[in-house]
Amino acid sequence: MSTTTTTDQETVSKENARFWDELCGSQLARYLGISDSSPQSLKKFDDWYMDFYPYLDHHIRFDDLKGKKVLEVGLGYGTVSQRLAEAGGLYSGLDIAAGPVNMANHRLRQNGLDGKATQGSILAPPFEPESFDAIVAIGCLHHTGDLQAAIEQCRLLLRPGGRLTFMVYYAYSYRRWIQAPRDTLAYARYELRGERGVVGASASRHRAAYDKSISGEGAPHTDWISKRSLAELCSSYSRFDSKLENADAIWPFRFLSRKLLLKTGLPGILGLDLYATATR
Numbered sequence: 147m148s149t150t151t152t153t154d155q156e157t158v159s160k161e162n163a164r165f166w167d168e169l170c171g172s173q174l175a176r177y178l179g180i181s182d183s184s185p186q187s188l189k190k191f192d193d194w195y196m197d198f199y200p201y202l203d204h205h206i207r208f209d210d211l212k213g214k215k216v217l218e219v220g221l222g223y224g225t226v227s228q229r230l231a232e233a234g235g236l237y238s239g240l241d242i243a244a245g246p247v248n249m250a251n252h253r254l255r256q257n258g259l260d261g262k263a264t265q266g267s268i269l270a271p272p273f274e275p276e277s278f279d280a281i282v283a284i285g286c287l288h289h290t291g292d293l294q295a296a297i298e299q300c301r302l303l304l305r306p307g308g309r310l311t312f313m314v315y316y317a318y319s320y321r322r323w324i325q326a327p328r329d330t331l332a333y334a335r336y337e338l339r340g341e342r343g344v345v346g347a348s349a350s351r352h353r354a355a356y357d358k359s360i361s362g363e364g365a366p367h368t369d370w371i372s373k374r375s376l377a378e379l380c381s382s383y384s385r386f387d388s389k390l391e392n393a394d395a396i397w398p399f400r401f402l403s404r405k406l407l408l409k410t411g412l413p414g415i416l417g418l419d420l421y422a423t424a425t426r
């Protein structure tokens with residue numbers, strides 16, 4: 147619903163490079179008592195991460211990526227980066243912030259894996275068109291400040307038939323209805339008028355409910371989107387599919403464990419995250 151001007155975009159990108167330098171997942175690492183990046187510590191982090199998102203394997207399909215040129219966009223703590231390289235993908239990583247790039251390269255070196263992570267933005271990617279068979283972007287494109295342009299840049303980087311697998315935040319999740327009812331209602335009205343796009347401008351506390359630094363600061367920019375609008379943003383791809391996942395046990399589900407909640411129908415209808423596959 148919001149538009150981002152060039153100057154706004156420069157500011158968002160600069161803010162992203164600063165904010166995300168603290169690895170996304172740092173709070174979790176602290177909670178797990180991890181203070182170094184030894185193989186043992188990173189394994190502890192990764193085991194927790196893959197257990198917390200049990201459907202990731204299904205969406206990323208690591209086993210299909212052996213021998214394929216894979217680009218990961220938005221690296222964070224590097225769990226997926228390492229898995230992609232271990233699965234035999236010819237790995238390249240891209241992140242706007244230095245911290246995640248250093249972590250991904252550290253993981254590759256530490257495990258004797260090929261591949262390289264580079265600092266840069268998906269909005270101006272430092273790669274030739276049609277360089278990749280697959281692109282994986284979990285929880286990244288909605289932070290760039292221009293989801294539509296990020297999706298288009300990914301398309302240009304894919305060879306014909308190549309596949310983009312990504313996760314963005316769902317605009318009509320139960321969490322959004324509870325935490326940001328006015329914004330969610332305004333977005334529903336916007337879509338009812340036949341318009342398509344993202345919930346752009348948002349309060350810092352709403353962004354912090356999804357991504358927060360150790361000091362409590364919210365991410366500089368976050369978009370939420372519906373299934374229908376996301377399909378529209380991916381209309382230049384030949385094929386598109388999406389599925390809702392994820393839930394957390396906030397009110398009114400406090401009495402349930404998250405594991406149990408994931409087994410109910412809730413994530414599939416009002417889940418937090420939208421996983422999508424778009425084929426060029």
Ligand SMILES: C[S@@+](CC[C@H](N)C(=O)[O-])C[C@H]1O[C@@H](n2cnc3c(N)ncnc32)[C@H](O)[C@@H]1O
Nearest residue numbers: 166170220221222241242243267268284286290
């Ligand atoms: C929420 S983290 C997700 C990290 C990881 N994929 C995960 O699932 O834990 C978002 C990541 O996207 C990166 N990012 C944000 N804007 C970007 C841009 N324009 N280009 C590339 N990476 C970007 C951030 O630096 C950060 O590492």
